[in-house]
Amino acid sequence: MLDPAPSSVALRPKVYRPRALGAVARVLVGLGAFVAALVVFRAVAAPPGGSVIGGKSEYWRAHASEYDTVFLGSSHVFRAFVPAEFERAAAQFGLEAQAFNFGVQAVHLLEQRYLLHQILAARPGLARVFFEYQWLTPQLDPANAFSPRTVYWHDADTTRLAIARARHWGAALGDELAYVESPAERHSVFTLVERLFPADLRIAQGHLQHHLTELAGIGRGKEVLRGLLGRASGQMARYRTQDGYLSLEEDERELAARGETRNSYRARRERFLAEQDEYHAGVDRLDAEPVVFGDGDWVDGSLTRVDDLELLQAIAREVAAAGVEFVLVILPSQSANRPFEERLMEELGALVLRYNLPERYPALYDPELRWDSGHLSAEGALYFSRLLARDYCAQRGTARDGAPRSEPAEAQQ
Amino acid sequence: MIFTEPRFLAFFLLVFGVHWVLRTNAARKRWLAGVSLAFYGAWDWRFLFLMLVSSAIDYVSALRIEATRAPRARRGWLVLSLVSNLGILGFFKYYNFFAGSAASFLRWLGLPASDPTLAILLPVGISFYTFQALSYTIDVYRGKLAAVRSALDFLLFISFFPQLVAGPIVRATEFLPQLEQKRVFARVDVRAALTLFLIGFVKKGLVSDHVAPVIEPVFADPGAYTAASTWIALFLYHVQIYCDFSGYSDMAIATAGLLGYTLPKNFDFPFFARNISAFWQRWHISLSTWFRDYFYFALGGSKGSSLKGMLVGSLTMMVVGLWHGAGWQYLGFGVLMSGSIIVSRTWGLVVPEGSLLRRAVAFLGIPLMWWFLFWNWILFRSTGWEPAWEMQRIFFFLQPGGTRALEASWLLLVAGFFAVHYALYRGWFRRLAAVNDWVFAGVTGAAAAACLVFMATETKAFIYFQF
Numbered sequence: 001m002l003d004p005a006p007s008s009v010a011l012r013p014k015v016y017r018p019r020a021l022g023a024v025a026r027v028l029v030g031l032g033a034f035v036a037a038l039v040v041f042r043a044v045a046a047p048p049g050g051s052v053i054g055g056k057s058e059y060w061r062a063h064a065s066e067y068d069t070v071f072l073g074s075s076h077v078f079r080a081f082v083p084a085e086f087e088r089a090a091a092q093f094g095l096e097a098q099a100f101n102f103g104v105q106a107v108h109l110l111e112q113r114y115l116l117h118q119i120l121a122a123r124p125g126l127a128r129v130f131f132e133y134q135w136l137t138p139q140l141d142p143a144n145a146f147s148p149r150t151v152y153w154h155d156a157d158t159t160r161l162a163i164a165r166a167r168h169w170g171a172a173l174g175d176e177l178a179y180v181e182s183p184a185e186r187h188s189v190f191t192l193v194e195r196l197f198p199a200d201l202r203i204a205q206g207h208l209q210h211h212l213t214e215l216a217g218i219g220r221g222k223e224v225l226r227g228l229l230g231r232a233s234g235q236m237a238r239y240r241t242q243d244g245y246l247s248l249e250e251d252e253r254e255l256a257a258r259g260e261t262r263n264s265y266r267a268r269r270e271r272f273l274a275e276q277d278e279y280h281a282g283v284d285r286l287d288a289e290p291v292v293f294g295d296g297d298w299v300d301g302s303l304t305r306v307d308d309l310e311l312l313q314a315i316a317r318e319v320a321a322a323g324v325e326f327v328l329v330i331l332p333s334q335s336a337n338r339p340f341e342e343r344l345m346e347e348l349g350a351l352v353l354r355y356n357l358p359e360r361y362p363a364l365y366d367p368e369l370r371w372d373s374g375h376l377s378a379e380g381a382l383y384f385s386r387l388l389a390r391d392y393c394a395q396r397g398t399a400r401d402g403a404p405r406s407e408p409a410e411a412q413q
Numbered sequence: 414m415i416f417t418e419p420r421f422l423a424f425f426l427l428v429f430g431v432h433w434v435l436r437t438n439a440a441r442k443r444w445l446a447g448v449s450l451a452f453y454g455a456w457d458w459r460f461l462f463l464m465l466v467s468s469a470i471d472y473v474s475a476l477r478i479e480a481t482r483a484p485r486a487r488r489g490w491l492v493l494s495l496v497s498n499l500g501i502l503g504f505f506k507y508y509n510f511f512a513g514s515a516a517s518f519l520r521w522l523g524l525p526a527s528d529p530t531l532a533i534l535l536p537v538g539i540s541f542y543t544f545q546a547l548s549y550t551i552d553v554y555r556g557k558l559a560a561v562r563s564a565l566d567f568l569l570f571i572s573f574f575p576q577l578v579a580g581p582i583v584r585a586t587e588f589l590p591q592l593e594q595k596r597v598f599a600r601v602d603v604r605a606a607l608t609l610f611l612i613g614f615v616k617k618g619l620v621s622d623h624v625a626p627v628i629e630p631v632f633a634d635p636g637a638y639t640a641a642s643t644w645i646a647l648f649l650y651h652v653q654i655y656c657d658f659s660g661y662s663d664m665a666i667a668t669a670g671l672l673g674y675t676l677p678k679n680f681d682f683p684f685f686a687r688n689i690s691a692f693w694q695r696w697h698i699s700l701s702t703w704f705r706d707y708f709y710f711a712l713g714g715s716k717g718s719s720l721k722g723m724l725v726g727s728l729t730m731m732v733v734g735l736w737h738g739a740g741w742q743y744l745g746f747g748v749l750m751s752g753s754i755i756v757s758r759t760w761g762l763v764v765p766e767g768s769l770l771r772r773a774v775a776f777l778g779i780p781l782m783w784w785f786l787f788w789n790w791i792l793f794r795s796t797g798w799e800p801a802w803e804m805q806r807i808f809f810f811l812q813p814g815g816t817r818a819l820e821a822s823w824l825l826l827v828a829g830f831f832a833v834h835y836a837l838y839r840g841w842f843r844r845l846a847a848v849n850d851w852v853f854a855g856v857t858g859a860a861a862a863a864c865l866v867f868m869a870t871e872t873k874a875f876i877y878f879q880f
Contacts, residue, residue, distance in 0.1 A: 026854040033858030041866045148870050189454030189461075218419065221619075221867030259816055 042217050046226040048152035053104050054223070057118060059239045060102070064123035067243075069099040072116055073132025076331045078103025079375040081130075083243035085385040093393035097127070101244030106149075106299075109134040109308070110162050113315055114153035120322050128325040130388070131315070133344070133354075136308040138166040139203045140210065141300050142182035148220070151213045159211035161311075163204040169306055170200020178304045179203065247378035248371040265371075272372040279373050282334050287359045294334030295374060307340040309347060316350040327392065330354035332364035332384070334373055353391055355384070414455040416664040417618040417868060424452070425668065428574075432672055438595035442569055445672070452574035453538070460536035463501065468571045470497045471546040475553040475560040487554060494550040502543045505535055510739030538578030540736060542571050544703055549585040551707055558586050566592045575668040579661045581679040581699035588674070596673025604846075606670040607857055613663030614864050616656035620830060622869030624653040627823065632794050635804040637815035643807045645819045647787045648827045650794055655684065656830075658697070682838045684831075687778025689753040689785075700736070704729050723758040727751040737793070742801060745792040753785065 047057040071081045083099035090097045102119060112134060120126065144150045154162075170177050179199035185191050194202055217224075238246065252265035272279065282294040293301065312328065319326035328348060330341065332355040345352050358365040364387075369380030376384055414421050428448050435441045454461050474494040478487050519526035549570070552558040561567045570588050631638050631646035638646070662679035669676045683696035693701040709715065714725030734747015764771050774781065791808060795801035807814050836842060848856070 022850075026850050029851055030854040030858035030861075033855040034862045035858075037859040037862035038866070041862065146870070187457040187459055189451055189458045192458060213419065216419075216862075216865055218865045219868055219870035224866055 038217055041220070041224050044227040045217065045220050045223040048148065048220065048223055053115070053149075053152075056102060056104060056239055056244060057115075059244070060100070060119060061122050063240075064119075064126075067098045067100040067123070068125075068127040069097045069130070070102050070119055070123075070126065070128075071099065071130040071132075071329075072102040072107075072112060072119065073130075073329075073331070074107045074112075074134065075103060075105040076333060076375060077101065077130075077132050078105065078244075078246065079248050079371065080331060080381045080384045081388070082245050082381050082385040085382050086389045089386040089389035090393060093390060095389070095393050095396070099243060101242075103132075103244070107132075107134070108153075109136045109311070110158055110165075111153040113161070113311075114155065114158045116315065116319070117157075120319070120324065124322065126322075126324045128327060129319055130327045130329050130392075131319075133312075133328050133330040133352075135305045136165060136169075136311060137299070137303045137305055138162075138169050138177065138200070139179060139303050140206050141303060142180055143300065145182065145206070146210065146213060151210050151219070154207065154210040154214040156211065159207050162207040165308065165311060166200045166203040166207065168310075169304075169308075170198055170203075173304070173306070175199075176304070177203075178302070180300070180302050245381070247381060248375055249378045268372045272367075272370070275373075276367065279367070282373070283358045283365045286334065286336050286356060290336075290338040292334070292336045297373060307337055309340070309343060312344070313348060316348055320350070326350040328352045329388070330356050332356055332358075332361060332376070351392075351395055353388065353395070355387070361387070414452060416661065416668070417614055417622070419865075424448075425671075429671060433598050438592075439565075441596070442565055442592060445574075446565055446569045446572060449569065449572040449574035449577060453572060453577055456537045456578075457534070460539075463505075463536055463539075464542060464572065465568075467498060467501055467543070467546060468568055470494060471550050471571075472561075472564055472567045475550050476562075478550065478554050479560040491550060491554045495547065498543045498547050502539055505539055507735075507739045514741075541580045541582055542577060544582050544700075545585075546571055548582070548703060548707060552585055558589070561585075561589055563592075573669070573674070575665040575672075575674075576676055579658070579665070580697070581662055581665065581677050582703050583676055583699070584703075587677060591674050598673065601671060601673055603671065604850075604853055606667045608846075609663050609670070610667035611857065611860055611864060613660040613665075613667060614868075616660030616663065618660075618864060618868035620826070621653045621657040621660060622871065624649045624656075624823075624826070625869075626871070627819065628653065628794075631819065632804070633796055633800060635800055635807060635814060638817045638819065640807045640811055640814050641821070642817065642819040643804060643814060645821065645823055647790060647808070649823055650790050651684070651783065651786065652827055652830050654790065654793075655680075682834070684783070684786075684834070685779060685838055686782055687775060688782065689750070689757045692782060692786075700733070704733055704736075708732065719758065719762060723755055726754045726758065730754050741798065742792045742795055745801075746789055749785075749789050749792065 047054050047061070069083075069086075071077050071083075078101060081099075081101045081103060083101055086099050087097050102115065104115075107115070112131070116129065116131070119129070140150055177199045179202050181191060194205075197205075213219075248265055248269075252263060252269070255263045255265060282292075285292050285294065293305070299305075316326045316328070328344065328350060330353070336356050341352075341354060355361055355364055363369055363383060364376070364380065366380075369377055369383055371377045371380075414424060428445075431444055432441055435444055450461055453464065471494050474490045477490040481487050481490065516526040549558070549567075553560050561570070566589060569592060570583070570585060573583070573588070576583055628646040628649050631642060632650075635643055635646075659680040666676045666678070677699050679697060679699050681695040681698065683692055686692035686695050709725055709729045712725045712728070714722050714729065728751070730750040730753075731744075731747040734743050734745075734750055737743045737746065760774075788805070788808065791801055791804045795804060803814075806812050
C-alpha cells in the first residue's frame with residue numbers, strides 16, 4: 001500500500017509551483033472539513049458532564065421556570081438538601097419557595113461556577129442561589145485528567161479564570177504551590193522538561209490542554225448520538241420526583257435490588273459504623289482547632305487547596321449582578337478554617353450560613369443522622385433542610401432591616 | 414505516548430514538518446533518531462540506557478563478525494550478541510516468572526524457599542527491538558547482510574519510533590537500505606498513508622478502547638456473569654485484540670510511510686484463515702516469519718522427516734506463546750498453539766486430500782478456527798488460572814454462570830465490524846480510492862473529526878505494549 005517505488009505521483013510532470021499551491025489548497029479543504037464537522041457535532045450533542053450532571057442539566061433546561069431557588073454544590077448538598085422539606089419549613093416562616101437540588105458528586109469550585117452560569121442562563125428570573133462553600137484546588141486531579149467530567153467545564157471563560165487563579169496562587173504561594181505528577185508520567189522525558197517550569201505554569205498548561213480537548217469535542221460521541229437520536233439521559237426521571245434530591249438510602253436500596261455484589265454505598269456505611277472512634281475524634285477536633293482538614297476520604301489531599309476569597313467574591317458579585325440573591329453555605333463537613341470563615345462573614349458581601357460547628361449544631365454530627373463521615377442520612381437531610389429554611393428566613397428578616405449580618409444561631413440566642 | 418492521543422498528533426506534526434524541511438539525508442536521520450529516543454523516553458527515560466547499551470553491543474558485534482575470518486571468533490561475537498540481548502530480555506521479562514515458579518515448586522515439595530521475585534518494570538517494546546537487533550546480527554553472521562558502518566543508521570534502525578514499541582518487527586535487510594537514500598516526498602503516497610492511519614485509529618480508538626472496559630469485568634470474574642455474557646465477551650475480545658494490535662500496526666506503517674519509509678505488513682485478514690498455518694501467515698506476520706526464519710529453519714524444521722518438522726513446528730509455537738509474556742497463561746497459549754500444529758500436520762498426513770471429511774472440515778474452517786481462537790483468548794486474556802478455568806467451564810460445557818449480563822446489543826458491534834471487515838477483504842471499497850483529491854481531502858478532514866469525537870474517552874495502552 002505504501003510502496004516507496006515510483007508511484008503515479010512521482011510520474012507527474014515536474015511542475016512544482018502549481019502542485020505545491022494545489023497541495024496547500026487541498027490541506028485547507030481538509031482542515032475546513034475537519035472544523036466544520038467538529039462544529040456540527042458540537043451543535044447536535046446532548047448536554048455534557050456525564051450521567052448526573054447531564055441529567056440534572058437537561059432537567060433544569062426543561063423545568064427551570066418551575067423553580068426560584070437552587071442549591072448548587074457537591075454530593076454533600078445532593079444528599080443533604082430536600083427541596084420539599086425546605087419549602088414546607090420556609091412556608092412556616094412566610095417564604096414561598098420552589099427549590100431544586102443541584103448537588104452533583106465531587107464538584108470542583110471552578111466547575112461549580114461553570115454550572116452556576118448554566119443555571120443562570122436557563123433561568124434569568126431566579127430568586128436565590130444557595131452555593132456550597134468549597135476551597136479551590138488550582139491543579140486538576142491527575143487521576144481524573146482528560147476524563148469527560150474534567151473536560152466538559154473547560155469552556156473559554158472558565159479556562160481563562162482557572163489559568164488566572166493558578167497564576168495568582170503561584171505568585172502568592174511560590175514553592176508552596178505543589179504540582180502533583182501523574183504516577184504513570186513520572187519518568188517520562190517530557191516530565192523532566194516540564195519540571196523546569198514553575199507549578200503554576202504547569203497547572204495552567206493542564207487547563208489549556210483540557211480546554212482544547214473540550215473545544216474539539218474529543219470523546220463526546222455518546223452525547224452526539226444521544227443528541228441526534230433526541231434521547232434524554234435516562235436520569236431525568238430520577239430527579240423529577242424529588243426535585244433533584246436522592247438519599248443515599250435510596251441509592252443503596254436500588255443497588256441491592258439489582259443484585260450488585262459491590263455495593264459501594266453499603267460499604268461506605270459499614271466503614272463509617274466500624275470507625276466511630278475516629279469519626280468522633282475528628283468531630284472533636286472541629287471544635288478544638290482553628291484549622292482542620294478531615295475530608296481526605298472525599299478529595300485528593302496531596303493537591304494544594306486554597307481558600308480563595310477573591311474568587312468567591314467575584315462569584316457572589318456575578319450572581320448579584322444577575323439580580324439573584326447569593327447565599328454561601330458551609331455544610332457540616334469534617335473540615336474548617338475558622339480565621340478564613342470569619343473573613344468570609346466580613347468580606348464576602350453576601351449572606352454566609354455555616355454548619356460545620358458541631359458544638360452549635362450537635363445533631364448534624366450525630367451518627368444517627370449521618371450515612372457516613374461526609375454525608376447526611378435521609379433523616380439528617382430532612383433535619384438540615386428545615387434548619388436551612390429557618391436560618392435563611394431569620395437572616396432574610398434581619399438583613400431586610402439593615403442590621404449587620406451574623407451567624408443564624410447567634411442571631412437567635 | 415499512544416498514537417491515538419492528541420499529543421501524538423502534535424508530536425508527529427512537528428516531526429513530519431522538520432523532517433521534510435531538512436535538506437540532507439544525514440540531518441533527517443539525526444532528527445529522526447533524536448525524536449525516536451524522545452518518543453521512547455516518553456514512557457521511561459531510564460530504559461533509554463538499556464536500549465542504547467544493547468544497541469551498542471549489537472553494533473560492535475556485527476562489525477567484528479564481519480571483520481573476523483576465524484569461525485570461532487565470529488561465533489563468539491554472535492554468541493555475545495545473542496546472550497546480551499536474550500539476557501536482558503530474559504531478566505526483565507522472565508526473571509520473576511521463573512524465580513517465582515521455582516520457589517513455588519520447592520515449597521510444593523515441602524522445601525523451604527523464600528520469594529525471590531524483584532520489583533522489575535518491563536521496558537516497553539523490549540521484545541520487539543530485541544528481536545530486531547537479533548535478526549541483524551544473525552543476518553550479518555549468515556553473510557546475508559553487510560554490517561552497517563554508520564552508528565546513526567543502526568541506532569535509527571533499532572529506535573525508529575513508529576514501530577519501536579509494538580512492531581512490526583522490521584528486518585535490517587528491509588530497513589537499512591532505505592536509510593542510504595534520501596527520501597523524496599513526491600514518492601510518498603499521502604492518500605494511502607492517511608487512509609491507513611484513519612483505519613488504524615478507528616480500530617484502536619473507536620473499537621478496541623470502547624470494548625476494553627466492557628469485557629474487563631467479565632474476564633476478571635466470569636462466574637458472576639451469565640453463560641451468554643461469557644460468549645459475548647469472547648466475541649468482543651476477538652474483535653478487540655485484532656483491532657488493538659492491527660490498529661497499532663496500521664498507524665505505525667502509515668506514520669513511517671508519511672516519513673518516506675516502508676514497514677512490512679503485519680496483518681492480512683487473519684480471521685478469514687481456515688487453518689492454523691494460514692492463521693499464522695496472516696496474524697502478526699513479522700513475528701511468525703521471524704520465528705520461521707531464525708528459529709524453525711535454524712532447528713531444521715524445514716528439512717528431514719515430517720515428524721521432525723512437526724516437532725520443531727510445535728516447539729516453535731510454544732516459544733511464540735512464551736514470547737508474549739512471562740506467565741502460565743502464555744505458556745498455556747503456547748501449548749494450545751503447539752498442539753494445534755501437531756493436530757493440523759497429522760490431519761494432513763492421515764486424512765486423504767479431497768476426501769469428504771477433509772472437504773467438510775475445510776468448509777467449516779473459519780468457524781472452527783474462531784472456536785479454537787476463543788479457547789486461546791481465554792488463556793491469553795485471563796488474569797489468572799482461576800478465572801481462566803471458570804471461563805473454560807462455561808465455554809465448553811455451557812454451564813450457567815452468575816446473574817450479571819452483558820447487553821446482547823454488543824453483538825451488533827461485532828456484526829458491524831465483520832461486515833466492514835469482509836467488505837475490505839473483498840475489496841468492495843476500492844472504488845472509493847478513485848475519488849479526486851478535493852473530495853478525498855474533505856472526506857478525510859470530516860472523518861478525522863468524527864474519529865476524535867467518537868473515540869473512547871479513556872485511551873488504553875496498546876495490548877501488545879506489555880509484550
